[in-house]
Amino acid sequence: MSSRDKILATVQNNQPGPRDLPHHIPSGPTASVDLDSAFISVLESIGGSAFIVSGYARIATILHEQFSDAHRIVSGCPQLPTFEAGRPGEDPHALENVDLAILPAHFGVAENGACWITEAQMIERALPFISQHLALVIRRKDIVADMHEAYARIASLESAAETPYGFATFIAGPSKTADIEQSLVLGAHGPASLTVFLIDEQLSDAGFF
Amino acid sequence: MSSTNHKDHAALAATFNKDEPRVEWHDQTLWWVRQKRDKAAAKVPDWEILRDTASRIKDNVLSNLSGYLRQFEEEATRNGITVHWAADAQEHNEILYSILSRHKVDKMVKSKSMLTEECHLNEFLHQKGIEVIDTDLGERVVQLAGEPPSHIVLPCIHKKKEEIGEIFHEHLGTPAGNSDPQFLTHAARLHLREKFLTRRVALTGVNFAIAETGEFVVCTNEGNADMGAHLADVHIACMGIEKLIPQRHHLGVFLRLLTRSATGQPITTYSSHFRKPRPGQEMHIVLVDNGRSTHLGRKDFRNSLKCIRCAACFNTCPVYRRSGGHSYHTAVAGPIGSILSPNLDMKKYADLPFASTLCGSCSNVCPVKIDIHEQLYKWRQVIVQENGAPIGKTAAMKAMNWVLSHPGVYHTAGKTGRWFMLNAPFTVNNGLNAWYRQRDMPEPPKQSFGEWYKKNKQ
Secondary structure, eight states: HHHHHHHHHHHHHHOOOOOOOOOOOOOOOOTTTTHHHHHHHHHHHTTTTEEEEHHHHHHHHHHHHHTTOOSOEOOTTTOOSEEEOOOOOOOGGGGGGGGGEEEEEEEEEETTTEEEEEHHHSSSSHHHHHHEEEEEEEETEEEESSHHHHHHHHHHHHHHHSSSOOHHHHHOOSSOOTTTTTTTTOSSSSSSEEEEEEETTTTSSSTTT | SSSSSSSOEEEEEEEHSSSSHHHHHHHHHHHHHHHHHHHHHHHTTHHHHHHHHHHHHHHHHTTTHHHHHHHHHHHHHHOOEEEEEEESSHHHHHHHHHHHHHTOOEEEEOOOOOOHTTTTHHHEEEHHTTEEEEEEEHHHHHHHTTTSSSSSTTTTOOOHHHHHHHOOOOOOOOOOOOOOOHHHHHHHHHHHHHHHHSSSSSEEEEEEEEETTTTTEEEEESOOHHHHHHHHHHEEEEEGGGGGEGGGGGHHHHHHHHHHHHHHHOOOOOEEEEEEEOTEEEEEEEOOTTTTTHHHHTTTTTTGGGOOOOHHHHHHHHHHHOOOOGGGGGSOOOHHHHHHHHHTTTTTTTTTGGGGOOOOHHHHHHHOOOOHHHHHHHHHHHHHHHHHOOHHHHHHHHHHHHHHHHHHHHOOOOOHHHHHHHHOOOTSSSTTOOHHHHHHHOOOSOOOHHHHHHHOOO
């Protein structure tokens, strides 16, 4: 008898009688909360930063200014032609010299400041992790209240997608560790900073900068 | 307590307790993490309902684990992942070794996996000439120090930054005397980047595996699991069979609970969902039993298989905080380790269910509502039935039984005891009295309740 069959037989023999899944999954408050300001405040509390912008032109201005010293900036947003366009299929090891990656994400989550990004948006799976800094772009209206809504959104994205994702991740803030005496240090292995841009086309840039 | 020749929890805790300021520091650090958990939990309005829901989802998982395992295997295989089954630690290690030798690889990176600690994978591979680099910063620290992790979430919580500075000076060549966490973390970042970029095989643990979709989720703050997996030609993920959940949307419940319970963060920096290998990559999952299927059959103890490894029970435990993780001499320490380990080896870990005050704080913070302190109490009974109690305890219990069943003896013994405590305290306040070793004796009353009652009876 193979280990597989042995394990399955023992499990089947030892598992308790049927227990139903809970029908109702609780969810936090939704409509009454100002989702984008909740998202931004949580993101800032976990070491990230956010900009509400009118469009890609503003994003380009901000990032060119902030990363004027950078050697290599790779973009996954076709709307940002002034940056190097990421090439799918590039050896992920060659991305080690990327200072900043700018990538689109699907949506943000207000309760924890996370953004959901799937493989197709990453150019290479390694890029959002290996880059020294990371910027993500979402639409201001694409913020859900909590993780229950997040998975509902993921399900609808998946049913609309041609192929399901092979890899996807929630990213909440910069890479961090507190393993040395509980002192928080940003930039453990991945990006040392995370900036999330929230695009609101209704917005005028006047008065923001 | 134990009949084997290793040191038991009490002896190891006594060693840890020799350095009182360190114990105080360890205690306070973990209590601070516990308080962060409380604040995070209080911010979620439906926290208790969430815990209850998580517990009920896990009830369902345990009741249909064989079905979910089959479903997961089918879906993961369809996704292009190779699924392996390991009955025990030995088979798990052999599977890993066979994958590595097939690729002619003698070096790999590994992100945090308590399962591989449980299976002693590093030692096994080391003997085969394979180098394993632990990439979680805390795990790398203890690996360089030649120690096991002392905490499942905070592996080097027992180490002071000065000690870490020394370890890094010795192994990574950082300047002597530099113990700045920012500096040391950056040194580790550079050191480990080189490993990520040059290793062809990466091993990760698994936080959750989803039967419905055949994907698995790995949560880290550092990004080390992703750095390893996405740069390697071969990604191997190892998981205990109890890590399954039925559907993807159930992650909504578990990811809300996990990190808030662990460190008080709203979520880990990365919650990565692996469903298919990237083009050209090989992806393996090793499903490990190692006693879990037997444990599932123990009605009183099976709930411990609901554990999502957040370590909230560690941080709140007055015994863990004051005895340190190494005193548990097992991969998963703390209250949850004390109810999981006896299942693996009831003799070797017979001391662990006794390493508790049964205060119940562990059960109160557990995000999946495991009745930890009740199981600790039940394990004590099982262990005494199976192994017997130590001679001292048995003799004391027998003597107590005799005294309590003879009222005359009871009254005389009480009177005599009080007389000695009042007039000759050295006869009880000495090393022969096990109670006195860690505690002061109470001040004896001048009379017993019986005497008082006789006197004041109308």
